[in-house]
Amino acid sequence: MSEPKQPKIADRFRGFLPVVVDVETAGFNSKTDALLEIAAVLLHMDDDGCLQPGETINAHVEPFAGANLDQRSLDFLGIDPFHPFRFAVPEKEALDKVFAPIRKEVKRQECSRAILVGHNPFFDLGFLKEAVRRVKCKKNPFHAFSTFDTVTLGGLAFGQTVLARAVKAAGHEWDNEAAHSAAYDAEQTAKLFCAVVNRWRELEGTLMLSPAPDVEISS
Numbered sequence: 001m002s003e004p005k006q007p008k009i010a011d012r013f014r015g016f017l018p019v020v021v022d023v024e025t026a027g028f029n030s031k032t033d034a035l036l037e038i039a040a041v042l043l044h045m046d047d048d049g050c051l052q053p054g055e056t057i058n059a060h061v062e063p064f065a066g067a068n069l070d071q072r073s074l075d076f077l078g079i080d081p082f083h084p085f086r087f088a089v090p091e092k093e094a095l096d097k098v099f100a101p102i103r104k105e106v107k108r109q110e111c112s113r114a115i116l117v118g119h120n121p122f123f124d125l126g127f128l129k130e131a132v133r134r135v136k137c138k139k140n141p142f143h144a145f146s147t148f149d150t151v152t153l154g155g156l157a158f159g160q161t162v163l164a165r166a167v168k169a170a171g172h173e174w175d176n177e178a179a180h181s182a183a184y185d186a187e188q189t190a191k192l193f194c195a196v197v198n199r200w201r202e203l204e205g206t207l208m209l210s211p212a213p214d215v216e217i218s219s
Contacts, residue, residue: 006047008045009045010109012045012051013111016111016114016115016143017114018193019042019043020040020041020043020187021121021186022124022185023036023039023123024181027069029068030127032067033073034068035061035091035094035127035131036060036063036081036088037182038059038128039059040102041054042102053187056187057097057101057102059094059097060087061090064091069081090135091135092135113143114143116142117147117190117193120149120151121147122147125142154166154196157170157195157200158196163185163192164176170195174188
């Protein structure tokens with residue numbers, strides 16, 4: 001008798017590797033406002049086929065030359081972009097630090113490329129793409145436009161669209177003091193995404209085991 005097939009992320013997501021990303025920025029305009037932090041959480045699938053958060057990679061980023069720094073955004077985040085203890089690095093170095101392990105994981109998981117998971121991911125993807133353009137990065141591992149949005153998924157699975165509320169509805173703790181750092185928000189978003197995927201898997205198994213209802217089709 002052959003060994004049961006090991007669950008693979010590539011099989012579950014049509015060859016894509018979901019990677020949870022959060023960015024912190026000095027405003028809302030990806031073309032003009034500074035990218036200040038990037039965090040990415042890699043995901044893996046356990047022996048039972050459940051999705052689990054894995055390694056977190058993060059970088060503090062120096063504002064690019066001429067970047068706009070909206071003071072209201074900085075005050076909200078509690079970030080001083082030029083504080084020496086941020087240990088910030090230029091955008092190219094930050095992207096290389098985050099992208100290299102993602103590309104390695106894409107290869108290891110036998111996926112075609114990464115797909116960004118985020119809470120309102122168009123925002124995160126937009127800032128990443130602009131940074132990629134500025135530094136002329138040629139090895140962006142992410143799909144150019146497709147994403148998974150935990151706003152939609154959280155609303156579907158738990159009736160909550162605010163990240164903190166959706167995370168708590170999924171059964172996890174939320175620390176308001178730690179929120180609005182890229183690493184913390186990415187890790188919490190990863191927990192939410194995994195909870196939704198795993199809940200669907202459980203529901204799908206229940207539906208597969210349940211007898212199909214009789215449906216009368218009128219002529």
